[in-house]
Amino acid sequence: MRAILRIRQPFMIAAALLGTVLACPTNAQQSAPGFVRDAEVENILRVYGAPLFRAAGFEPNAIRLHLIADKSLNAFVANGLNIYFHTGLLVRADDASQVIGVMAHELGHITGGHLARTEDRIRQAQNQSIATFLLGAGAAILTGRGDAAAAVIAGGQNAVMASFLQYSQTQESAADQAGLKFMDASGVSARGLGEFLRVLENQELLAVGRQDPYMRSHPVTRQRIDTVEAQVARSPYADAKLPPNIVEMHKRMRVKLAAFLDPVPTVLQRHSESDTSIANRYARAIGLYRKPDLPAALATIDDLLAQEPRNPYFHELRGQMLFENGKAAESVEPLQTAVRLLPDNALLKILLSQVLIETNDQAAIRQAIVQLEEARKIEDDNLSAVRFLAIAYGRDGQLAMAALSQAEFALGTGRNSEAKVQADKALQGLKSGSPAWLRAQDLKSQAEIRSKASQ
16 A cells, blocks of 8 residues: 555535634644555445445446545545545444445435535635624624624624534435435445444534544434434345455455554554464554564465465565565566456556566566556556656657656646646657647647646
8 A cells, every 4th residue: 555645635525614614624624644545445445336336327437436544534525526535434444334335425425416515505604704704893893892793703603504514414314315225226234324323423422623524524413313224124135244255355454454554563463473364464464564574574475375376465465565675576576466367457557567667677667668558548647657657768768758758747746837848848759640749739738728827
């Protein structure tokens, strides 16, 4: 699992801008946790979500799933068809049905168009707050008393807050109803959603500063819980059990995330050698690798591979262990195996390509270019692939293609002037009218437009 970038204050349904209305910053605004990418965790979440997405009328790949390395219990939708999960929610969910319930609920926000409506409501609330402030200032001027202004402002803010929370609770109930429909259509029990709402109900007893963000962005009422529990009682899938492979997936996801994110001593203490389950040994291998104790980590992962030789994630971890301990040449084989077992995964292709580039072998570098171009077809917005393509093309002597990739990376990271310079370099070396030349022209035009817009 690798962190790849930082979040720039994501918009969270209801919560992220409630602080704007009440001049009180949320936890998300106080710190900027990082996005993380992990092939296994993302694939597990996609397995959870695929039946729900189909039930909602979406192609499974239409909904983008994102991970945020944050221990708080939170999930939200943003920027269209995107669902974001804090790692803390995934680790703390006792079973997969709870995550599926949250995913169904967030999908309900998407199908209900709640994001756009919430933005409108926030603007209304902001206008109300401004009006309240002006009324308070007028009261102070007319009476000469500051306490009169404070009373007007406090009363107005309470009214704004009550109005907004009432609206938010209406959205939450609507998202619940949609999520329940999606779960029934998928043959999944909604018990997990009910269990999760009861966890949130307990959060209401905590002081606001100690509540998880999900509590503040998804207000819970007893009516919501009663509605979900009533649906569970009526549903023919109330007691439906998740398949054993899903149960095992969830165990592995939880321990893997915690093993990468928790302090190493905690990981190794939690996962002792006496527990021989696959999930426990998996977490222990990660802890040993982070310690670092490479021989013990390799011995543990090799033991797991002997038991599951076709597990691409075990091969990935072995390759990552070797690569990050300066053994690039030795890491190629396990990563090639991982890609062969999971050929449509962009993250595995990018990691393999990074290793191939580091070997400084010309044939390996050309293989890296092939893998990276394939990764771009799978994830056309993956800037890591673009960055490594620039390196690989440069080391292969294809300087115009390297400049093209540098231009694309610069544009994707907001450096418009550099993007224009690199696009010009690419145009000088590429065949006029070729697809790459046309792409360079497009990048140059986009860079110029964005530069003018920012002036």
